[in-house]
Amino acid sequence: MSALISAFTRGGDGPTIVIKDTIDIAGMRTTGASRALAETAHAQKHADVVQLLLDAKWKIVGKANMHELAFGMTGINDYTGTPVNPQDATRIPGGSSSGSASAVGQGLAEAALGTDTGGSIRGPAACCGVVGLKPTFARVSRRGVAPVESTLDCVGPFACDVSMIVETMAVIAPVFDKAAARKKVTACRIGIAQVDAQADLLAAVSRAPQHAGFSSQAIELAGLADAFHAGLAIINAETWAAFGHLVESGKLGADLETRLRAASSTTSDQVSAAECVRRSFTDAVDRALDSVDVIVMPTLPALPITIDDARRGVSVIAMSSLIRPFNLSGHPALSLPLPIEGSPLKAGLQIIGRHGADEQVCAVAAAFEAALAS
Known part of the structure; x- marks a missing residue:
């Protein structure tokens, strides 16, 4: 199926980019790929990120x-179709920004914008073998993005390499320091978070710092599981x-419909408890980053399941166990394609940095990217 709901050309002769259908483009409907919003009014103005891209002469192609x-991790959509996973068409492309990851992976555009409320950029990036960045919360404007109110959601870019991620961020986040993001990193203290994941993914993550010539140490992230559940409570209430x-x-x-009805039962007490976890987990990540420059772990705990398995009801909620917590804490997090021994598929190496240190995350990611390609 097509990664695009609609194909068109708007803008200048710069890099090509596609825009997730939660982001307003003036004169077009923002439907969230839902029949329920198919007849919604046309957007009256561009989202801030779209206006910035057009001002910079980028070419929007769909x-x-x-x-x-x-509101889902698989990317399966029976109304608009399910975008193909460019790594393996039998597997889910990941959600919710499935089309954005698929479009980049298929070469339909040089970059894409997605949104990430509970892993919705990093998850599809890992599934589809591309790069995806969830910026620091509020680093990129959400004006003109659905839903209007969110304490978790971030607009961020997809690309096939870190260089294009940097180019995109330099446009959609006007104070982003492109020179700092392109600075060559020769030394870096890597904290390898001890997490539950598939053994071959954990092995690949452990080898990556050595390949890049970086020092590393094992770290414990207190409250990771609690942060996952707290993130679920908040996204359920807000959605x-x-x-x-x-x-x-x-x-x-x-x-x-089933997930929304379940979300309706989220109580104010659950949300209050989740906010307490937000504060404690944010502090825990900040403390961990006092002793290392970035934290790494697998983006997803396992390779993506097949579409057939997902349709048979195999649970995918655990897909977001390692990504959703950083929506809660607001730290920048990037997923980089990670080769796995004995597998034709690439997984994702998740790189988490300090609040506001999106440039450093990109610079470290570029160093890992070069090392993993050699």
Whole structure:
């Protein structure tokens, strides 16, 4: 299936980019790849990130497909179609920014914009074998992005290499320091987080710092599992607040309707408890980053399951166990393609940095990228 909901050309003669269908483009509907919003009013103005791209003469070449209403990890969408995973067409492309990752992986555009509320950039990037960056929370403007209110969501770029991630960030985050992001990193203290994941993925992550010539040490991230569950509680409450009214339309996909109805039961006490976890986990990550420059771990705990397995009901909630916590804490996190011994598929190396240190994350990622390619 196509990675794009619609193909068109708008803008100048600069790099090509596709825009996730939660991001407003003036004169077009922002439907969230949902039948329930198919007749929504056309956007009256561009989202800030779209305006910045057009001002910089980039060429928008389409609206990217996605998991309906950005509320799912598989990327499967029976209304707009499921974007192909360019690494393996039998496997899920990941959600919710499935079309953005797929489009870049297929070479339909040099870059793409997605959004990441619970791993929705990094998950698809890891599934599709491309680079995806969730910036520091609020580093990139969300004006003109659905849902309007979110304490977790971030707009960020996809590309086939870190260099294009840097180019995109330099446009959509005007104070982003491109020179710092391109600075050659020759020494770096890497903290390898001890997490539950597939053995071959953990082995690949452990080898990566040595390949890059970096020092590394094992670290424990206190509260990672609690942060995952807290992130779920908050995204459930905020997504229900934004889209719960659509349940009665009868136009939602069955999987999404089920998830929204479940989200409606999230209590204020659960949200309050989650906010306490947000504060404690954020502090824990900050403390860990006092002794290392970046933290690394697998992006996903396993390789993506097949579409058939997902349709048979195999649970995918654990897919976000290692990515969702950093939406809660707001730290910048990048997923870089990671070769796995004995597998034709690449997994994801997740690189987490200090708040506001998006440039350093990109610079370290570029060093890993060069080392892993050699």
